[in-house]
Amino acid sequence: MPRISPADDYLTVLNLFTTDTPEKQDTLLQEMGKIVDSAAYEGWISSTVHAGQESPGTANFIQWRSGEDLEKRYAGEEFRHRTLPVFQEITTSIRLLQSRIVHTHRHPSQGNTTEIAPKRDDYTVIEIFKVAEGDQDELVAELGEGRNWLVDVPGYRSHSVFKGLRARFLDGPFAVVYSQWAGKDEYDAHRTQPEPEKPEARLKSEARIDALKTESDWNGYRVVHTRAAGE
Incomplete structure (x- = not known):
């Protein structure tokens, strides 16, 4: 089962696709599943496929040993001439995001490791924040330590x-930000909580995030498939 841990020092790639119908989402999931099940790339660690819940789309959470290994995959004939063209035909947008994990936090009931797999049945939310040059580190810190109030x-x-x-x-x-919730209802209640009911720590954190970000979007997902190297 893939895990999220700064100690692993993996390159994390989030491939996010949007589309305009549930049928096209199903096609995306089928194509992604084929790629994951046949993956044998040098430096590839794991892939975890997510199905969009709020709006049609998919996310593939991929861990790589290094950026050099990923670039070999991108430079390959299969990716350039089959994989990317197939996805471009059935999507309305594509974002291939390379990143480094800098912060993890869990409710005490979740143990010592952040794991991702279909059997967990999490309602997963992936948020993307754009930020101005020079403000990225401060935004990352606020999204991390600044949101520890989530435990309550x-x-x-x-x-x-x-x-x-x-x-x-x-x-x-x-x-x-990749977050896990007990269910959609719980996340919706959190997201739509009236301002007067929000704790002071949340109000302060959200005000700083709003001041730093230039743009943001999110979608809810369910993990539907995962596979790691060696399986």
């Missing part, structure tokens, strides 16, 4: 913060 939110399981390194089809610095 009903349904919260974990959140992990990634610093963006480079990307295809996304311009400028960015950060990613």
